[in-house]
Amino acid sequence: MTTNQDIADSFAEFGDLLELTGANPFKVNAFRRAARACEGESGDMATLAREEPARLRGISGVGESSARHIVELVTTGSIPDLVALRKAVPPGLPALLTIQGLGPKTVRLLWESLAITTLEELAKAIDDGKLESVPRMGPKSIANLKESVAARLASGNAPLRHRLGQSVPIAEGILEKLAALSGTTRTAYAGSARRGRETVGDLDLLVASTDPKAVKDLFVAMPGISRVLAHGETRSSVELANGMQVDLRVVEDSAFGAALLYFTGSKDHNVRLRERAIGRSMHLNEYGLFRAGEKEGELGPLVAAATEAAIYEALELPEWPPELRESAALDFIPPAGLLELSQIRAELHAHTTESDGELSIVELAALAKARGFHTIAVTDHSKASAQANGLSVERLLAHIDAIREAEARVGGIRILAGSEVDILADGHLDYDDETLAKLDIVVASPHTALRQAPEAATARLLAAIRHPLVHILGHPTGRIIQGRDGLSPDIAQLCQAARESRTALEINCHWMRLDLRDTHVRAAIDAGCLIAIDCDVHGPSDFDNLRFGVATARRGATPTTSCVNAWDRSALHEWLASKR
């Protein structure tokens, strides 16, 4: 089976190999853009390649050649041009491109002049003093390279990207310190963290200040920094002890919007905006949107810079939500009512001390009330999840009574008696229908047999979606970001069944899951499905993960009306009751 990610990986490899052979840089870029386009595509491209290959060209960034390669990969399992290219470049060379400060020109130079083709060979050549004979390799360059190589070798196979929920708090912690300085007027994190991507390569921080020097000096002197990569007039860049790179840009308050737009990206989105500016006789850079000057290359008067909204307006575009700035295409108009964090009014997936949670029913309800929620669902694990202290039928029946009693005592919030019931490997649920019918809400989730074949996974999840007593399919694939792939069901089939049975598909907010993932959300929204956004609460801090789930929903263009957690009390309970 060929996934969109497989296709994207092939094109990314194509780009790397071409670059190392000295190909036309625009061609290299075209392959990389195609890779990003495939990665972000919500439909299954392999199906498209087999059934309607002509429609591959409809994806922005995929042209005649890329479309042919996709069909080759899907139908034969390989791309002849790519196979040939692999023979021309030593296999260890692309890895060298990931070394900080090492680009294609230098890698190629090292390969051709010193026959260096692996990280280990590079480390040895540095130690042996062989790099000193290479043009443009002075003592400082060699010392920097030595440090970068050592850092990489020490980290082993550590991932180069960091999970969203671990990255954002680091960004916020640093910004809090910089915001405390007297000259600071505005702060923000930008880049892929602001776009809500599930993993973040490096952190991009932005500060508006009347005293840039104070900001930068405090930044590079912070604890937890392993080395300073750059420390210039307007930009500083450091590497943290955990290997994460953090870039700081200090700007004037009047240009904050332009800088925020620029550093939020994505790269493809920026390129499109700049092209659009040129087409309207304007010029866009990180300092603002300007009229074109009288002479070639000169800037005219400033059009907009203070806010992103002003710049989009001047370019005659709707203000693009950061989470939807992933694609190069500017032909997608964001839906009027894109879901917002403040609109979430219910948590429908939470655990108590009765299974593997840290909170009592009353504590859980109090936290939900404090957030202004009208409903909280208590959904402890079912008996098959023995490792999570899953409830037997007898315990569940007693738990239902406890929940009813707590609801009457707490007041001011609906506390639903529910269960996160295991979907067994064969698609059966872990409780019988008679038991499930006693519950207000049923979240059905896969927890085991997460390596089963795609066909079996599809059948298993379809059975749960179509089960008349199930409201929500919980973390549908069971994937753990950078941990395990989870199930690979046919998403299109799941979406169709979910729409027909009005079963919501869950976005699990935990930053290790974010499952459904963004591209699956988009497919679900396009198919007309309901979406549930749940924190899968086990402890008090889990409620704070809601923002990551909402970001994922927005990346999938989820309108408020499609999210059951954003419905008012009566609409939500009407839907719940419709399955009873």
Added chain:
DNA sequence: GCCGTTTTCGGCCCGACTGTTTTCAGTCG
């Protein structure tokens, strides 16, 4: 290789920083 509200051919976003150079190449975002 991709693409079209200047274009089916001829362009392709733009600036900061570093180190090695004496005016710029390479890398990065």
